[in-house]
Amino acid sequence: IIAPKGKAIHIPAGQTHSIGPEGRLTRSIYIDPRFSGIRNDQQCNQPACLSDDLSAALEHISDINQARDWAKRFAGRLPGSAIDSRLQKALGNVRALANPAALARELALSPTRLREIVKADFGVPPSKLLQWLQLLGAAKAMEASSSLADAAAAGGFADQAHFTRRLQQWFGVTPKIGLSGLEVSVDDLS
Known part of the structure; x- marks a missing residue:
């Protein structure tokens, strides 16, 4: 999947991928699968573009606290269930x-x-x-x-x-x- 300019992509765990083009500034946030006690629903097992509001919010993160807030917002949108x-x-x-x-x-x-x-x-x-x-x-x-x-x-x-x-x-x-x-x-x- 190639993301249009300004769009972020959710890449689920276990997906082989490449981020590029080389030399372009990119932002990657890795969310621990234990975060907030949720897991990715198996229906979300393919890369997908994030919504415009989540993409825009990701672009404007300027410190670690904003990154944590974004991750909580993102995780709250994932279907999930408690970990065993x-x-x-x-x-x-x-x-x-x-x-x-x-x-x-x-x-x-x-x-x-x-x-x-x-x-x-x-x-x-x-x-x-x-x-x-x-x-x-x-x-x-x-x-x-x-x-x-x-x-x-x-x-x-x-x-x-x-x-x-x-x-x-x-x-x-x-x-x-x-x-x-x-x-x-x-x-x-x-």
Whole structure:
């Protein structure tokens, strides 16, 4: 989908995409699927242009508080339902987040049942959800002005190289290029 000038696009989780053209200033807001306890409805699984008012409001964001307000407004327009309470509780347990098998054990679920629940609640398989949570942990550490090595460790990455590869895989940037001068803010979801 190509957005007309001034239109924003909602890209659901799990969608391979490219933002361009290269060199053009763009704004991306990544909304944690746990935000406000909602999830994207599976009917919204394709990229789509946002309404004129949401697009215009996005263009006029000038600080992190306005970005949070916009995200709340956006999330309020998505059909959704509460996240499975067992899963919600386990997501706060770092030990359970080591890998999908550890998460399944923590919840006393089979890997197949865990996959069904995570896919229904977040639109992605457990491994992708856990990767996202690792990136959030590293971003939160970076927000606190940690070094890259400290951020990688806080996210549960094996080392800086692992963090760099994952960041490049997910966002197409390296920490040096993609995160320099970037304002990183991660809200607590509780």
